[in-house]
Amino acid sequence: MLGTSLLGRLRRRDPGDVVLRRAARLTLVASAVFYACRYGADSPMLATYGLFGVVAAGSFAQLPGPAPQRARILVTSLPAVWALIAAGSLLAWSTWAAAGGMLIIGFVVAFAGVGNPRLVGLASAFQLFYILASFPPYQPDTLPERLGGVTLAVVLLAVAEVVLWPDPVPVTYRQRLAEAADGVAAFLDATANALTHPNGGPDTRRERAYEAVAELALARNPPAWAPTAAGARDRALRICAAALRDVLAEADRLAADAPPEPIPDLAAARLLRSCADTTRAAGRSLSAGAPPVDLGEVDAAIGRAEAVYPVGEGGRDAPDVPRLCRDATALALADQVRVLAVGTRVANGSRLDDEDAYSGLFEYARHGPWTLYWRQFHSHLAPRSAHLHSSLRLAVALAVARVAAGVLQLIHGFWVLLATLTVLRTSAAETRTALRPAVLGTIAGAVVSGGLMLVIQEPIVYAIALPFTLMLAFGVGRLLGPVWQQALFTVLLTFVFAQLAPEGWRLAEARLVDVVLGAVIGVLAGVAMWPRGASRDLRRTAARYLGASADAVEQTVEAVLGGPPPDHALDRVRQRTILVDSSYCQYHSERHDAPSRRVDWDDVLGAGHHAVLGAESLLRRNPPGCLAGWPAAAALLRDSAGELRSAYGDLADEVAHGRPSGPVPVPADCVDELDRIRPVLGEVGSQSSVRHLVEVDRWLASLADSLARIRPPADGEPVSRDRT
Known part of the structure; x- marks a missing residue:
């Protein structure tokens, strides 16, 4: 009954057996690589880098796209993997050299994802490759073995992605x-x-x-x-x-x-x-x-x-x-x-x-793509960039963890950095949430591992049990929750090192000490450095984005009244769109604070898009100066633009601070347009001027409509029509 109940629970949490199929694929590849390198080639170094290549590229990396695309990403990432392992191997001679390399590489790898957030999942895998190689013993002569083990793992994993139970392709x-x-x-x-x-x-x-x-x-x-x-x-x-x-x-x-x-x-x-x-x-x-x-x-x-x-x-x-x-x-x-x-x-x-x-x-x-990526990087080299904050936080935490592991001369010091990498999140709240399962799971896994090693000391037993622990760690643990995943991953590492460098039950003790130290460093970094994550940055950046949109609207109106074109204002909106989009993407990976949960972010971001797209469309048929010399029309349009600016400002204040804002301009339909425009029609003799006035006023009404969808009018205000 217990087995049937557990199986049913797993199936409910894994529709289509996606996680279990992926776990089976990783288990087969990891077992084949480890057995071939450890027992076939009789090389613990090959086996270590082969197994951790599978773990890093197959479990830590979250790759986008269908199976063929993921396989291509794995293969094309090999030069970067080789460079990271080579750098770590050459800097392992000194704790401070390795920590300095960790600071630089940790930041560069994390910040590189700003050009393509879908590839951020590779950052943890890349950092793990450097982490593993940067610890003693300092043996640069073993670099060919290290590179060979990782290459074998990545290539076999890429083949398995396509051949062995490929994941179903979701709706793109x-x-x-x-x-x-x-x-x-x-x-x-x-x-x-x-x-x-x-x-x-x-x-x-x-x-x-x-x-x-x-x-x-x-x-x-x-x-x-x-x-x-x-x-x-x-x-x-x-x-x-x-x-x-x-x-x-x-x-x-x-x-x-x-x-x-x-x-x-x-x-x-x-x-x-x-x-x-x-x-x-x-x-x-x-x-x-x-x-x-x-x-x-x-x-x-x-x-x-x-x-x-x-x-x-x-x-x-x-x-x-x-x-x-x-x-x-x-x-x-x-x-x-x-x-x-x-x-x-x-x-x-x-x-x-x-x-x-x-x-x-x-x-x-x-x-070209490199020019666009450079623009993206340059836009995020700003004090308020959430991605910059996240990259710096991670790099500093990993560097501190590397120094601590080296100064304390921990035998398996890379577990300290692995724990920091696992616990540290983009906000203090998320870091604290990840801390509990990491510590509890490690304690449970260490107790089970230590008990097994006291009873069973034959490496052949752990060799036979390795595929089962791989399947449990990669599949069952992930489905049962973070505590189970951490506990089973601890058991897996114990079983692996029981075959590489047998140390008995003290291996489990070392694992527990290293994880606790790494978790503490991760929590301290999460609390000390920009602890609010992307939520606060998103609200602040979105407020500036809305302010830029309001400027663009006002300058577009001034342009049709005879002022200069609003090119610079529209460029500012596009520039701030880059920052707000990036913060928005990171925001969805965090626990949201109360003020941020009250905001309909899709509509807020849409308000800026609507202003830019609409302004360029408007100016193509209503060129600058088309309404110059019509004072009554100018007064009407400036009044509408002023109301919109106030509404954008109120919305920006609400987004930034979570405070209620003032009333939203009520969007007008064609009947309302006639009532607004009729008093000024006697001052103009050209229907083309009337047409321009109608178009500009209609555009302002559509912007008011977009704001009304974000924040409905206050109680007692009229609503022109129902909106979804």
Whole structure:
């Protein structure tokens, strides 16, 4: 009964047996490498580095992608592994030299992940390779054996990743993006029908579209699959997701502003149908082997819509402001559809023409990957970078642990650093959480190991039992929880060293002392150095990001009123997007504090994306100075921009300090636009000026709409329409 109950518990925690299959794969590779090196080649050095190569690359490293991609990463990482082992072997002659190398390598390896957070999982494995080699005995002549053992382990593990029970491939971000594009396209078709036939409601497709787009949030995607790298393709995927959110929001505004009577030949409806086709094609182009989306259809549709857009001189008839508002919304939506289409082309590696650059939006696609990574690194060399804090904390803790292990002349001092690496987290709260299972598990494992070694002293017994302990440590322990995992890993290390350098029950004692020392160093570093982790940095960085977005909005309004273009303001938003995105990714690996849990981070980050994408779209059809010389319009727009700036500032204050903020500007629909604009229409004789006014005012209303989705209006305030 006990065995049946345990098996059922394991299956519930491991749907599809993913963890157990991976454990079986690692067990076979580790056993083959260890037996071949220890007993076949009769080389404890080969066996040590072979086994720890499997443990580091197979258990400590969290690799992204499907099995073939993980195998390629393992093989291509070998030169870096060789360099780390060589550096550790040559610096092992002195405790201080090894500690200095640990400080530098610990920081560089951890900070290198800023260019591609999905590869941060390699950092622990790389550090472990240096740690293992940097301890006595100082034997540089054994470097070929060390490199040979690790190479054998990594190559066999790469082969096993592809051949032995490969992990099932989860839904990729590209697939989620394609599904969301298909859902949004269906909603666009439904919205077009609602404009021409108001009785046909698109509610069902609306809900599906919102659900599909919600799946694009980084928090809902595994870190190994989320597009968080600095490269052009990942950046393009993030822009595609932001563009889809904006398309959906604009379509929702159009659906809510449907005319009360059918308009069979409405220009906005025709444009929406073309946008639906392009959106659907853009999503499909993300599939492997699919042709790139053709921009010709959406460009032609935008051209036709602009051709029937009222631009002539005003006459006796008053401007049809509701129609202008609907057409402006449809054109803004079409611009975001084009951004989506261009983004999918960049994500697929296509080269961009000049007309595809969309000002600075896809400027990065013209640069090589090393330039983009350098920009990412440079952006994070800032005092408030959460990634910089985390890298420095880890490097200092590992260096201190290396000094302590060397000064105390611990026989298995690398266990001290291994414990520090295991316990230390990006926040003090997470470090304290990891401390308890590490210590309790090690105590339990040491007691069991010591008892076994007092009773059984024949190495052959431990050789026979090694595969079972490997399976328990890699599979069962991981499923049962951190305490079990640490206890079974302690038993595994005891069984391994009983065959490499038999020391009896004192080996278990040494393991316990080393782990406790390493855990204490990890906790002290976690408490002393930036203990709040990414949560506080994220709130502070997001507040600055929102402030930059508010500046961009104000300067865009000033530009259409005759001021200079807002290029520098938009560049500042893009620059701060790098920091806030990185902090956001790290934030999801931590325990969240109360103020951070109250924030809808996806919508907060979306507010900045919406400001940048919308500003560039707006200025393409409403060039700087298009509303110069119209004082009444200037007063109206500056008033709206001032309200938005206050709302951005209040939201930034709420994000930074967790305090309630003031009321949010209520988004306006087309009827509200008519009421706002009617008093100033008598001062202008050009319908093109009216069109520009409607477009700018509509853009400001859409920004207020995005803020309302983050923080609903206070009690008693009117809400223009329901939002999901």
